[in-house]
Amino acid sequence: KKSSLTEVKIAVLGAPGVGKSALTVRFLTKRYIGEYDHQAETRYKHEVMVDGEPILFENDEEMPLTDVYNWADALVLVFAITDRRSFNYVRRVKQTMLDNFEMPVALVANKADMVHLRQVSTEEGEILAKDFECCFTEVAAAEQVGQVAEVFLEVCREVLSVRRKNK
Ligand code: GDP
Numbered sequence: 001k002k003s004s005l006t007e008v009k010i011a012v013l014g015a016p017g018v019g020k021s022a023l024t025v026r027f028l029t030k031r032y033i034g035e036y037d038h039q040a041e042t043r044y045k046h047e048v049m050v051d052g053e054p055i056l057f058e059n060d061e062e063m064p065l066t067d068v069y070n071w072a073d074a075l076v077l078v079f080a081i082t083d084r085r086s087f088n089y090v091r092r093v094k095q096t097m098l099d100n101f102e103m104p105v106a107l108v109a110n111k112a113d114m115v116h117l118r119q120v121s122t123e124e125g126e127i128l129a130k131d132f133e134c135c136f137t138e139v140a141a142a143e144q145v146g147q148v149a150e151v152f153l154e155v156c157r158e159v160l161s162v163r164r165k166n167k
Contacts, residue, residue: 005047005056008156011068013093014078015086019110022141023078026148050156057156065097074104074155079125081109081138082117087124094132104158105134106151113140 012020048057063071077093079086090107107129109120122138129136135154139147 005054006160007056007058007073008159009058009071009073010076010152010155011063011072011074012076012078013065013068013090015080015083015089018078018080018083018086019141020078023076023108023110023139023148023151026141026145027152048153048156050153050160053160055156055160057152065093069097069101072103073159074106076106076108076151076155077132078108078110079120080111081120081125082111082114084119087120087128091128094128104155104162105132106155107132107134107136108151109136109138110141112138113143 012024014020045056045058048055068075077090079090107125109122109125125136125138135151137147137151139151141148
């Protein structure tokens with residue numbers, strides 16, 4: 001018998017090459033137990049335990065911004081510390097959609113291992129996160145496992161807590 005799962009849909013947004021796939025796969029390879037949608041290879045579904053509750057986690061990396069509105073429960077906005085333009089991209093996403101739409105957001109600075117090529121300071125990330133009213137984490141998908149998973153799990157928790165309040 002199949003138990004009914006709580007679904008949490010998280011859109012991972014950011015400029016090309018910032019590491020959206022790398023982050024998602026980092027999360028999946030640690031936790032993957034569900035299905036994989038082969039028709040749209042940028043969409044993943046898997047089950048995770050969040051604070052003892054099974055959650056069906058859906059993730060889409062390549063969805064057009066206009067569709068994200070209707071689909072996502074939460075956003076993970078990703079830029080790379082080595083790419084100033086990717087930082088500006090994330091700022092634009094915020095301006096075009098979040099100003100008139102509220103959902104839990106996590107701001108992630110990826111490629112933190114490439115400090116020698118850094119173009120965006122930690123402080124700039126923190127200031128932007130304050131503007132977004134969201135959390136901020138610097139990670140290296142290439143190296144860290146736990147910290148990447150924690151970003152996704154934290155966003156899941158926020159979605160669940162908002163839902164409980166609205167019940
Ligand atoms: P996407 O286009 O945003 O999905 O980016 P990808 O996940 O395809 O990553 C783009 C490139 O950046 C690939 O060559 C990755 O190996 C590399 N990359 C991703 N994350 C990291 C990281 O944390 N550190 C380093 N050094 N490279 C990374």
